[in-house]
Amino acid sequence: MRIEYRKEGGIAHLPGLAKPLTIDTAELTPEQAAELERLVEQSAFFSLPATVGRLKRGAADYQEYHIQVTEGDRSHAVQVVDPAGAEAVAALIDFLDDRQREAIIKSRAARQRGEP
């Protein structure tokens, strides 16, 4: 299973965080891969509408999450806006954000060790 994830919006435009993140379950630990598959299943991702969450008029500084999941020959893209509402969708976004954060912590540690 392959997931492309991109986040934009929020109170500031942070170019580093707006970059797309690609996650392949083959590259995750078995536990994380199982967790991700469970979250996709639990959110009924392939049945979600193209947009999740509804903006109220005048809303500002909300984040938008673009998630595309590809598994075998099926692929589905969903755009979510704050607040995600559905807990299972929020949990999936949390998982993806955790992976982004892990990557940041890792690259920060590498820089501190003087690696490029």
Added chain:
Amino acid sequence: MQASPGHRHSLYCIVPPYVLRNIARSGKRELADAALNTLATDDTIRALRAGRAAAPAVVSSARGTLTAEGVKQRTIFTADNTQNLPGRPVRLEGDAATGDLAVDEAYDGLGSTYDFFWEAYERNSIDDEGLPLNATVHFGRRYNNAFWNGQQMVFGDGDGVLFNRFTIALDVIGHELTHGVTEDEAGLIYFFQSGALNESMSDVFGSLIKQRVRNQTADHADWLIGEGLLAAGVQGVALRSMKAPGTAFDDPDLGKDPQPGHMRDYVNTMQDNGGVHINSGIPNKAFYVAATSIGGYAWEKTGRIWYETLRDSRLRENTGFRRFARLTHMTAGRLYGPTSTEAKAVRDGWAQVGINVAALAMEAGRP
């Protein structure tokens, strides 16, 4: 491309809101219920206000008993790290501090923001009719953001890696609440230049609220937005700098602050609702230049000019930078005289970001 979230659907405008509001207040139950149901499809501040005014038993005295002028009505909720809004109320108006930092900072920040608009501009809350102020803290899990959902403020705890809790910065609280004021007065569409103006309004008044609490004149203010928000280890001082757009952060992970401070560097993009948090650097800088040139407390004159411009009926919801610039210059002329140092400072502020207000006035045939 998505539809603009700020678009006003004509469907909602068939019956003018003030008519619905009067029906809702009339006291005839069936009519009031019907009017409230109609207003319920319109989830805006306007609808909130009408709904509150029509609450049972206080129909005739709603304004007097519920919203005495200059009296705050704050409620802080916690989402308990879920994404449910508004969540559970944890501190009501007049309650003692809870010891929960985010709750107490939100409560105090809302108070400072309310006091600012009331004492500086005699504005009674977001809608100038005493709308209660609601904020939810502890939203989501490690949530790295704060937003205005159209009705209330929402603050995340931050993840501690990139961001601290979002209530840490008073100007961020003021920023979110000002989105409500802007929507109420001008409805600046949250896309492209009108969206960047909407953002700039929030930065301007967010910063002024902080300056007033700190008792700082324009030359002593830092003009940073969100100082203290970036977690230890992030290379940067804040989210934005009104004084020097583009210099607030430059971090290997967050990237570099993308804000321009001049029209020649205007960023054309579809990201970020068409660059609303990017190009807001241009009007932010214009305000900074005008405020430091006028001198003194920035909320007194420059802030007043911007505030009166926000209330100007000529400020349409799709107003761009040039039209806005011209309106601020005209407002400065109206308040302080067309040849005043204030009007000149406003003109100079826009000139320094590449917008020539005098030439615009000539184009429009109004010298």
